[in-house]
Amino acid sequence: MRRREWLAGACALPLAGCAGSDSEVTGTLLGASAERGHLLRDPRAAQAPSATRRVRVVIAGGGIAGLAAARALRLRGIDDFVILELEDTAGGNSRAGSIGGIACPLGAHYLPVPGDAARDVQDFLEETGVRQRVAGRWVYDERHLCHSPQERLFFRGHWQEGLLPVQGVGASTLAQYVRFARLVDGVRKQAAFSIPAPSVAPAAHLALDSITMAAFLSREGLDDPHLRWYLDYSCRDDYGAGTGAVSAWAGLHYFASRHGFQPPGADNGERESVLTWPQGNAWLTQRLAAPLGERVKAARVVSRIEEGRSGVEVDGWNALTQQTERWQAEHCIVAMPVFIAARVVRNAPAALAQRASQLHYAPWIVANMHVREPLRDRPGAPPSWDNVVYAAKGLGYVDARHQSLDPRPAATVLSWYCAPGEASRAQVLSRGWRDWLGDAQAELAPAHPDLMSKLTRVEVARYGHAMAIPVPGTLASLQATARGQSATKRLSFAHADWAGYSIFEEAFTAGHRAGLRVA
Template sequence: MGQGAAVTDRACGVTRRMLLAGAALPWAGCAPPPGVTGALMGASAERGHLLRAPRPGGAPVAGGKVHVLIAGGGVAGLAAARALRARGIEDFALLELEDTAGGNSRGGEVSGIACPWGAHYLPVPGDDAREVQALLEELGLRRRVAGRWTYDERHLCHAPQERLYIDGQWQEGLLPVLGVGATTLSQYARFASRVESLRRADRFTIPAPRNAPAAHRALDALSFARWLAAEGLDDAHLRWYLDYCCRDDYGAGAAEVSAWAGIHYFASRHGFQPPGAEGAERDAVLTWPEGNAWLTRALAAPLGDRVRTGRVVLRIAEQRAGVEIDAWNAATRAVERWQARHCIVALPAFVAARVVEQAPPALRLRAGHTRYAPWAVVNVHLREPLRDRGGAAPAWDNVLYGAPGLGYVDARHQSLDPRPGPTVLSCYRAPGEAARAAMLARDWRGWLGEVVDELSGPHPDLRDKATRAEVARYGHAMAIPRPGTLGLPGAADAATARLSFAHADWAGYSIFEEAFTLGHLGAGRVR
């Protein structure tokens, strides 16, 4: 293309001062110049909203009769299918609303370059995530060598992994260190000490325990921001970093998520490493240009035509001899009626509560408490690599201090080809609950304008090198682990003789390990 999204800061009302101050950027409506193309991708809000409309008329047509029907084809639903097959249960079908399974872990290509539509990495799992470890062994990513577990280095994130743009230059790592004073460093050390003491007192694990200890429940009773204030941790650099971490993992800031969630982010994995701390290197992560779609495609591949896409589950009714499931077929525009001995409900809690007739009280409680963060991934194709500001070298994950967005990952970072070439930047946005309706109404031009404006500081040549933007939007991307989440009933509490439940919502926060484990547990209740 050559000209890129030639929108100016003045035309869109954005100034460098606003960016560096972290003020909320206006949603740019600036049109890109001729030659820049784009599209909206990701979740189909139109199909999802069929659940709010009057039920389509006409008598249902026969869908099928199976031993087990899985409602929902995200990570939990795919994990449930894998677990059924491991038990020798092959008579099942999986109904998925979208045209491909994978949920928030899907991906695609922009101008021939693979990129994620959602989740883009998986931390190397600890021993508590045994089901995930088994999957990685099955896929050839993990194996034992000379008595030690090793991971295929081709799939581990290549160095450098992270960098932060602050004060006009790039630094290594995301914790601000450039120009910070003694007070900031002291608070970094104090927060690290508190995380470590809490971790030693009561283990934080992934997956989280289904019966949280009393200390975790105490942290869950208040917001992370309130806990930090009580601890006297008020340094601006520290608070920005902690808020960024919460928005990055949970889609909401420290004022919205619980103190348990804020501590769990660090204590369940790598701790919090202040500058100069011994062993400060981050844990390894597995990643691919298409993100976690690499994993969900591998899970879906052996299922064949048992995966029925383009089905909107409208009704799940438990009966004496089985379960009756009605689903709208987007291709035939007819309601299908399925019969099953057992149904694994791998749907978000708010959807499950709507479609399950006589929903169990545990499901109603979970759905009533859970709020959801909207999310968008703006994949921008570049005809050639960007020039770089001074400081740390280009990394896989690149974040701007004080910016509304969550930074970008470079699809080419994992490439073994040393020659420079076109790439895709996957730019992550978590605009907040209040922005849900407006974000779904925006076209790709507005998203591209917002990203170009935000990244123009470190990358002024982005405007001239962008050729295409594809935007994946999720109105209800992930459950927000609000205060009180640990006190809610779990999936086992909602299970009945014919129904089991499996979705990351039952953990209270959305990560691969939780969804995958819950899928296995849901399948384990099938008789």
């Protein structure tokens, strides 16, 4: 999700008020190209094509789903395809940046070790060497597993290990932690949760899908403020919206689809392992894109997809040449967000328009902050990969150098994440990088008062429609518009939007299956 020249406009901000500092910080705005996306409304995008090319398959969209579809085609020996990608590089919400020679994520920054239901993802990790068979069992390369310490929470003036508030909480809080853990175990036994989620949801899941997570917690008498904060944080972290917006199915799926919820003192041998890299999930997308070469056509704004009797026509505005190109293909894999696909697919299946009308999208902000030396630390748990401040508006930061094997203190990049809420989309696109830096500074100042005095550069990535929010009714609407019903003879649809929530495993599996479907 990286750099766009149209957003670049680096400016300098004197560090006024930083005691004894005469340095200055520079900054810029990056992220998804709203300007290119809005070309769909521009008459230029509908002009007659300057050239027509033929190819067997067009993949419209180069995010996780589009790249996975390309991999599936290649595994089948199909090489006559192109990917038309809006941005300058493929990767969708899993692209990378670099500040001062330090790689950093512009979006998604980790992948939980996939379970057995995500077999296609496991195969890909095997292909990259991340997953290997050793002495008869599968193991993951420790260089790619998140190093310890993994996460900590700034709570009551101290850093504590883990993100669940435990330092000094009362017996009633601990009791509710245990109750919630039992509740998660209960719903797991009632109806299995998995990633990817099954295309036909069990009745128990549909019941949970009918109410918000907040309403569900109230119904269960779970009102402890520390538990409620943690669960709200978890939903904002995974879905870009809190417990008052996402369904109870989504809120429970966060835990039940993996290793449950572990209350303090629980020791059942289960701990979720996480794969991560300095550049985040771009490490994965870069390996998906590397074999494709010139088949990835960047800076293309797909403006029309139309299925005919003998093939599919795809028109794309080339932002570099300022001309429309036409591609004629036997098949098109539409690996675009559903709200965009509904605009560009002519005579679209009813399921596409229906799905688009029901989706809500969360905007996101990722502020990568380069600091010239380590920050001073408050007492408690040591610096970790994921560092969160209790009750903050944002979601904390990850340290790009955490995976480094060099123990010497050095400059690093702190990637601060914020999901400001669906109602903030206009603000996301109108605010400057200084404004977002101000929010990050305000959030982190209690834990790191020296942040501004050591900051050298800030690059803020903005996403107006970063991910689908699994609001109540999401599963029911998917049930009514089953994923397979949206496909036609020559069109396949592949995107995490068709799962109702946005994670790597769902997007990858959707793309892989679409690639297998091409005749």
